[in-house]
Amino acid sequence: MPALVKPTVRRERRKQERPGELLQAALELFVEKGFAATRVEEVTVRAGVSKGTLFLYYDSKEELFKAVIQAHLGEHFIAWDQEFGAFEGSTAEMLRYGIGSWWERIGSTLAGGLTKLVMSESKNFPDVAAYYRAQVMQPGQVLLQRILQRGIDQGEFRAMDAQTASLSLISAMVFLLMWRHSMSGCTPGADFDPKAFLDTHLETLLCGWARTASKRTKERHEDR
Amino acid sequence: MPALVKPTVRRERRKQERPGELLQAALELFVEKGFAATRVEEVTVRAGVSKGTLFLYYDSKEELFKAVIQAHLGEHFIAWDQEFGAFEGSTAEMLRYGIGSWWERIGSTLAGGLTKLVMSESKNFPDVAAYYRAQVMQPGQVLLQRILQRGIDQGEFRAMDAQTASLSLISAMVFLLMWRHSMSGCTPGADFDPKAFLDTHLETLLCGWARTASKRTKERHEDR
Amino acid sequence: MPALVKPTVRRERRKQERPGELLQAALELFVEKGFAATRVEEVTVRAGVSKGTLFLYYDSKEELFKAVIQAHLGEHFIAWDQEFGAFEGSTAEMLRYGIGSWWERIGSTLAGGLTKLVMSESKNFPDVAAYYRAQVMQPGQVLLQRILQRGIDQGEFRAMDAQTASLSLISAMVFLLMWRHSMSGCTPGADFDPKAFLDTHLETLLCGWARTASKRTKERHEDR
Amino acid sequence: MPALVKPTVRRERRKQERPGELLQAALELFVEKGFAATRVEEVTVRAGVSKGTLFLYYDSKEELFKAVIQAHLGEHFIAWDQEFGAFEGSTAEMLRYGIGSWWERIGSTLAGGLTKLVMSESKNFPDVAAYYRAQVMQPGQVLLQRILQRGIDQGEFRAMDAQTASLSLISAMVFLLMWRHSMSGCTPGADFDPKAFLDTHLETLLCGWARTASKRTKERHEDR
DNA sequence: GATGAATGAGTGTTCATTCAT
DNA sequence: AATGAATGAACACTCATTCAT
Numbered sequence: 001m002p003a004l005v006k007p008t009v010r011r012e013r014r015k016q017e018r019p020g021e022l023l024q025a026a027l028e029l030f031v032e033k034g035f036a037a038t039r040v041e042e043v044t045v046r047a048g049v050s051k052g053t054l055f056l057y058y059d060s061k062e063e064l065f066k067a068v069i070q071a072h073l074g075e076h077f078i079a080w081d082q083e084f085g086a087f088e089g090s091t092a093e094m095l096r097y098g099i100g101s102w103w104e105r106i107g108s109t110l111a112g113g114l115t116k117l118v119m120s121e122s123k124n125f126p127d128v129a130a131y132y133r134a135q136v137m138q139p140g141q142v143l144l145q146r147i148l149q150r151g152i153d154q155g156e157f158r159a160m161d162a163q164t165a166s167l168s169l170i171s172a173m174v175f176l177l178m179w180r181h182s183m184s185g186c187t188p189g190a191d192f193d194p195k196a197f198l199d200t201h202l203e204t205l206l207c208g209w210a211r212t213a214s215k216r217t218k219e220r221h222e223d224r
Numbered sequence: 225m226p227a228l229v230k231p232t233v234r235r236e237r238r239k240q241e242r243p244g245e246l247l248q249a250a251l252e253l254f255v256e257k258g259f260a261a262t263r264v265e266e267v268t269v270r271a272g273v274s275k276g277t278l279f280l281y282y283d284s285k286e287e288l289f290k291a292v293i294q295a296h297l298g299e300h301f302i303a304w305d306q307e308f309g310a311f312e313g314s315t316a317e318m319l320r321y322g323i324g325s326w327w328e329r330i331g332s333t334l335a336g337g338l339t340k341l342v343m344s345e346s347k348n349f350p351d352v353a354a355y356y357r358a359q360v361m362q363p364g365q366v367l368l369q370r371i372l373q374r375g376i377d378q379g380e381f382r383a384m385d386a387q388t389a390s391l392s393l394i395s396a397m398v399f400l401l402m403w404r405h406s407m408s409g410c411t412p413g414a415d416f417d418p419k420a421f422l423d424t425h426l427e428t429l430l431c432g433w434a435r436t437a438s439k440r441t442k443e444r445h446e447d448r
Numbered sequence: 449m450p451a452l453v454k455p456t457v458r459r460e461r462r463k464q465e466r467p468g469e470l471l472q473a474a475l476e477l478f479v480e481k482g483f484a485a486t487r488v489e490e491v492t493v494r495a496g497v498s499k500g501t502l503f504l505y506y507d508s509k510e511e512l513f514k515a516v517i518q519a520h521l522g523e524h525f526i527a528w529d530q531e532f533g534a535f536e537g538s539t540a541e542m543l544r545y546g547i548g549s550w551w552e553r554i555g556s557t558l559a560g561g562l563t564k565l566v567m568s569e570s571k572n573f574p575d576v577a578a579y580y581r582a583q584v585m586q587p588g589q590v591l592l593q594r595i596l597q598r599g600i601d602q603g604e605f606r607a608m609d610a611q612t613a614s615l616s617l618i619s620a621m622v623f624l625l626m627w628r629h630s631m632s633g634c635t636p637g638a639d640f641d642p643k644a645f646l647d648t649h650l651e652t653l654l655c656g657w658a659r660t661a662s663k664r665t666k667e668r669h670e671d672r
Numbered sequence: 673m674p675a676l677v678k679p680t681v682r683r684e685r686r687k688q689e690r691p692g693e694l695l696q697a698a699l700e701l702f703v704e705k706g707f708a709a710t711r712v713e714e715v716t717v718r719a720g721v722s723k724g725t726l727f728l729y730y731d732s733k734e735e736l737f738k739a740v741i742q743a744h745l746g747e748h749f750i751a752w753d754q755e756f757g758a759f760e761g762s763t764a765e766m767l768r769y770g771i772g773s774w775w776e777r778i779g780s781t782l783a784g785g786l787t788k789l790v791m792s793e794s795k796n797f798p799d800v801a802a803y804y805r806a807q808v809m810q811p812g813q814v815l816l817q818r819i820l821q822r823g824i825d826q827g828e829f830r831a832m833d834a835q836t837a838s839l840s841l842i843s844a845m846v847f848l849l850m851w852r853h854s855m856s857g858c859t860p861g862a863d864f865d866p867k868a869f870l871d872t873h874l875e876t877l878l879c880g881w882a883r884t885a886s887k888r889t890k891e892r893h894e895d896r
Numbered sequence: 897g898a899t900g901a902a903t904g905a906g907t908g909t910t911c912a913t914t915c916a917t
Numbered sequence: 918a919a920t921g922a923a924t925g926a927a928c929a930c931t932c933a934t935t936c937a938t
Binding site: 481482484485564566567568569570571572577580581585608609611612613615616618619620622623624626627630631640644645648649651652653654655656657 | 705708790795835848854869872875
């Protein structure tokens with residue numbers, strides 16, 4: 001009897017989708033209003049469930065926060081690890097692709113707001129900060145270091161400390177996220193183009209890292 | 225009656241010092257525990273006054289925040305403006321001095337925590353964020369741009385957009401502050417040396433900005 | 449298909465046993481953790497059924513409470529009524545047997561915790577209290593009064609109000625239950641032996657009730 | 673200026689009286705509705721203050737409970753200790769006076785409900801139970817034991833274990849409190865006279881404890 | 897000017913009960 | 918009959934701000 005089948009399917013489907021819907025609602029509200037300022041009830045209302053339902057899926061507001069981080073940030077590293085493993089081409093290209101990819105998947109999306117959030121609330125929720133550092137920051141830096149080391153090993157970059165060098169890129173990404181989600185919009189008209197900054201910054205670094213100011217890099221840079 | 229004069233004098237002196245003591249207590253506590261997590265009563269206790277007294281000097285907790293920003297960050301720009309106006313030497317040296325000076329006066333001090341604070345609370349206190357941007361961010365960027373433009377004009381740096389380039393430095397400074405006051409200490413052992421990063425980062429940028437990879441810059445860089 | 453018959457049988461048997469299993473689980477948990485502090489889900493988990501199933505058998509948590517009382521306390525009075533009807537011997541012996549029997553069957557068992565529970569929750573669940581009073585307290589007191597009256601009628605005890613006298617025994621039993629399930633264990637080392645108190649208390653009362661301080665009672669008492 | 677004096681006095685007096693007013697309101701409501709079922713806001717409303725004010729005086733609802741116990745039960749022991757120290761007369765008279773005094777000051781008053789409350793909530797608030805046992809139960813039992821021992825030492829009572837004997841009295845008092853605040857009123861018409869029970873119980877015990885059935889005790893008892 | 901007692905709005909979490917399946 | 922996902926009412930405690938003194 002179709003009349004009976006449909007409800008079953010719907011309820012089942014709802015149950016399957018609940019976590020995702022809650023995660024999405026939480027991401028939106030956390031980024032919009034901040035973690036502390038978002039009431040759990042708001043999350044459930046936006047997800048279309050009752051307040052108690054959230055606690056069926058996540059033990060606490062803090063656990064929900066962690067789940068949002070894992071779902072919207074942690075997941076990407078699986079893909080990136082594969083992509084970089086299979087990448088053929090210069091390390092400079094690899095970095096250009098990586099930065100572009102990060103911007104598309106995280107920097108320019110709502111997920112980018114999470115980094116700002118975690119840093120903002122790190123004092124009040126040290127557990128979350130530790131979780132973020134372990135699940136996001138650490139993998140990200142390791143990935144970058146591996147790429148930079150590849151450039152050094154292949155003679156594309158000068159001999160340098162890959163860990164410190166990686167921070168020159170990370171700092172720009174973190175800054176961008178902080179800016180977009182903190183100061184941007186405060187003084188209309190004084191903002192800058194994030195992607196342009198990111199690209200310029202990368203080229204400057206590539207130039208600074210280059211063993212010899214290779215023709216290709218310099219030309220590409222000066223085109224801009 | 226002398227016995228009465230002395231207390232008056234002491235009280236007068238106290239009255240004069242009240243704002244400064246409150247500002248110092250507030251800075252310490254805000255950076256230590258965060259803005260939201262710091263109760264105004266804690267500030268007054270540390271400053272040695274009663275709770276109500278704070279509101280005689282500042283209309284609200286938010287106004288106190290602004291006053292702390294002005295007192296501990298805004299003041300520095302007067303000195304820097306003078307120092308750079310009188311600076312003689314290469315622009316690279318000027319930047320090295322500026323970054324070092326910033327690290328000494330702000331980055332490594334309690335005042336550095338304010339930037340993290342403002343960005344963290346920008347969603348909840350947009351007024352404070354706007355105030356910070358106008359009183360601190362804007363002057364800072366203008367100063368940096370002026371310096372970079374001097375390097376371009378004098379042929380030390382290649383032709384480039386000084387505004388975008390300035391962000392490459394600012395991003396490192398902001399990142400450092402965020403790190404020190406957010407993630408640092410989360411994963412003991414995985415931390416880095418802030419000043420070393422800052423110096424390396426600057427040298428990489430100088431190398432990337434250089435019109436020609438000048439001998440002096442390169443050598444200095446490779447010494448490290 | 450035999451394969452189908454067996455599960456049906458098992459399910460049937462389960463169905464028969466459900467109430468008893470729920471009642472047992474409820475008794476254990478109520479006494480262990482208190483009525484309010486026990487979640488119905490815990491009861492169902494211990495009984496091996498789902499949460500909803502409990503409500504098929506009992507309309508509410510309160511009804512479950514009443515059912516537990518009837519099953520674990522109310523049932524005993526049928527046996528006692530018969531035993532005392534057939535008892536031959538002095539009334540003092542009858543009381544000694546009765547108190548001992550009560551201690552064995554109720555006082556020292558989990559069921560003893562129910563009296564504490566009922567009294568504790570009487571304000572929140574007056575229906576339960578009334579039910580307990582009608583099904584347990586009343587029959588108990590009537591039974592005791594009949595025994596005491598037998599002692600008076602047979603000249604073993606002095607003339608006295610059997611109802612008031614019965615309270616002297618009941619009070620000790622109730623106190624014992626309250627103590628065991630409330631204060632016991634609070635201050636380790638300060639506890640007392642319940643059965644010893646009960647026996648001593650009874651002998652003191654028998655001595656106080658005796659028409660003349662009979663030789664037998666006194667001797668027995670002084671043995672201790 | 674009288675106009676200025678009066679408000680000062682009133683505010684000062686209010687401040688002095690706040691704790692007492694809160695304690696009284698809490699006692700009434702706790703006994704009326706139970707501890708858990710009483711919302712702190714109800715207490716403050718009855719005391720005529722705002723919700724937050726209560727927390728200026730007591731750190732938590734539980735601390736308030738302890739304070740109520742100390743104020744309404746613990747305080748009495750100071751007076752009793754003195755009274756019994758100065759008492760002249762037979763130990764039987766001392767006990768009659770003590771029980772009567774207890775009934776007047778605690779048993780028949782609201783304070784009597786606290787014992788029931790503590791025992792009821794002991795599972796949920798073990799700290800409170802321990803506090804009660806240390807501040808009320810222990811002193812009470814020690815006091816009784818001392819009195820009984822006096823009777824034994826002076827040859828008024830037979831040789832016996834004063835600690836166990838004291839429980840025969842305590843059990844009646846505890847039972848009375850439990851009854852009055854739990855079951856009383858459940859089945860109108862079936863109640864008993866508490867004071868009469870208490871007196872009869874005491875006389876029965878005195879008779880049971882007496883070294884020889886002394887004329888005075890027996891006559892007094894048989895008068896009833 | 898200085899005090900500090902008083903205020904009261906705001907929120908994460910639990911759990912008995914329901915009901916669609 | 919049995920399930921278990923969903924509901925939503927209920928509640929202690931905090932803290933910026935006020936104002937009578």
